[in-house]
Amino acid sequence: MKTFNLLTIALVAIFMTGCLSTPVPYKKESITSNLKNDLVKVKNSSVTVICPDSRLAKKPTSVTGGATTLDIDTGTINREVAKEFFKQYFNNVNISKKETNIPSGLVIKSYIIDYEYAYGYTESTDFIIKLHVDAFYNNEKLFSKDYKREGDNKILLSLRSSFLLIAVDLKPKAMELFHKLLLEIYEENVKQDLIKSLKNKV
Amino acid sequence: MKKISFLMLIISSLFSQEIIINGFYTQSLVNPFKIILDKKEESVYIDNSNNKIINIKVESNEDSSFIGNHLKENIQIKSSCNSILSQILSQTYNISNDSINNPNISCNLTNIKLNIIYEDMLIKDMSIDIEGYLKINDKKVILKDSIDEELNNHEDNYNWTIRAVLPEQLSNEEKIQQMIEIILFKMIQKGLKNENI
Numbered sequence: 269m270k271t272f273n274l275l276t277i278a279l280v281a282i283f284m285t286g287c288l289s290t291p292v293p294y295k296k297e298s299i300t301s302n303l304k305n306d307l308v309k310v311k312n313s314s315v316t317v318i319c320p321d322s323r324l325a326k327k328p329t330s331v332t333g334g335a336t337t338l339d340i341d342t343g344t345i346n347r348e349v350a351k352e353f354f355k356q357y358f359n360n361v362n363i364s365k366k367e368t369n370i371p372s373g374l375v376i377k378s379y380i381i382d383y384e385y386a387y388g389y390t391e392s393t394d395f396i397i398k399l400h401v402d403a404f405y406n407n408e409k410l411f412s413k414d415y416k417r418e419g420d421n422k423i424l425l426s427l428r429s430s431f432l433l434i435a436v437d438l439k440p441k442a443m444e445l446f447h448k449l450l451l452e453i454y455e456e457n458v459k460q461d462l463i464k465s466l467k468n469k470v
Numbered sequence: 471m472k473k474i475s476f477l478m479l480i481i482s483s484l485f486s487q488e489i490i491i492n493g494f495y496t497q498s499l500v501n502p503f504k505i506i507l508d509k510k511e512e513s514v515y516i517d518n519s520n521n522k523i524i525n526i527k528v529e530s531n532e533d534s535s536f537i538g539n540h541l542k543e544n545i546q547i548k549s550s551c552n553s554i555l556s557q558i559l560s561q562t563y564n565i566s567n568d569s570i571n572n573p574n575i576s577c578n579l580t581n582i583k584l585n586i587i588y589e590d591m592l593i594k595d596m597s598i599d600i601e602g603y604l605k606i607n608d609k610k611v612i613l614k615d616s617i618d619e620e621l622n623n624h625e626d627n628y629n630w631t632i633r634a635v636l637p638e639q640l641s642n643e644e645k646i647q648q649m650i651e652i653i654l655f656k657m658i659q660k661g662l663k664n665e666n667i
Contacts, residue, residue: 304498306499307499307500307501307504308501308504308561308562309501309504310501310503310504310507310508311508312507312508312509313503313507313508357501357502357503357504358503374503374507459502462503463502463503463506466503466506466507467506470506470507
């Protein structure tokens with residue numbers, strides 16, 4: 269009977285792993301190697317990044333890790349990733365949580381609409397991030413657009429079975445992918461739209 | 471006589487390949503926001519008059535017939551590297567059409583040597599030595615450097631990271647173009663900085 273109780277507690281503990289979640293914070297190291305630090309930066313114009321606080325907790329769409337939840341501090345992560353993205357190109361980058369008066373220069377209002385993820389049978393993760401961006405230059409609207417980007421970290425595949433390692437191993441790798449994917453949206457999609465719009469305005 | 475020359479031209483083109491330095495692989499090294507947003511107070515004129523074609527010299531631990539299995543017999547390149555010069559200068563200057571009232575700048579390649587080391591019938595290492603010069607008004611600034619396939623520079627040990635320019639399946643000719651463009655960008659940037667431009 270004692271063995272049965274212990275086994276039941278152990279099983280419940282395994283399935284409850286990750287349920288008592290605290291929001292996953294921003295981690296700069298996840299994107300450091302993807303940032304360019306040797307560009308000649310813009311001096312005469314500033315960027316203001318406005319990203320409100322937000323938090324999104326979601327379960328994976330996969331069976332693997334189905335009992336776990338990722339609770340992501342999407343507001344802070346988006347704000348910090350956007351700041352690091354623009355710091356590659358501009359000397360003067362301001363960040364804000366709230367929209368006050370829209371200042372002159374380039375202004376980016378952005379928030380993460382949603383995300384989906386699925387754990388693979390090994391340690392890989394697939395992510396989809398949806399991001400909304402409003403861009404202004406000297407108080408004139410450049411564009412308002414939703415972006416969606418998918419990515420995975422299958423390159424990090426390991427043959428180890430991860431059933432019991434979900435809370436320990438998968439979360440950090442998944443979150444690293446989340447950071448990288450978000451930076452990719454800014455670098456590959458938002459940047460192209462900004463350049464195109466600014467060329468027409470300036 | 472004209473027909474023979476034309477025939478010779480067609481035959482030589484079958485065995486040669488021209489690499490065009492167009493700045494494709496150096497786009498990510500330029501700040502596009504700076505080009506658009508920063509106000510430029512000074513202008514420069516880029517002189518495009520010199521655009522000779524030069525052959526890339528190939529040195530290897532195998533003979534030329536073996537190299538021919540991997541590369542075209544003659545790899546040619548236009549001596550002008552003004553496309554990359556323009557990418558760098560347009561971040562700080564207006565590019566003007568006025569050659570009289572503005573500094574006159576051009577970039578030219580004089581010598582390119584491709585070094586290939588084969589192992590087990592395959593290319594193991596590839597590196598490129600480049601010589602060229604910047605001409606700023608009447609002053610020549612010599613550029614000389616080398617780069618390997620991993621995009622490491624040998625002489626100065628300066629490191630840079632290349633993103634979005636490393637497609638997995640590049641042909642040997644595309645790799646050569648990439649190596650030349652990357653090193654040229656760094657050489658020109660350094661040359662201009664030394665001349666306070």
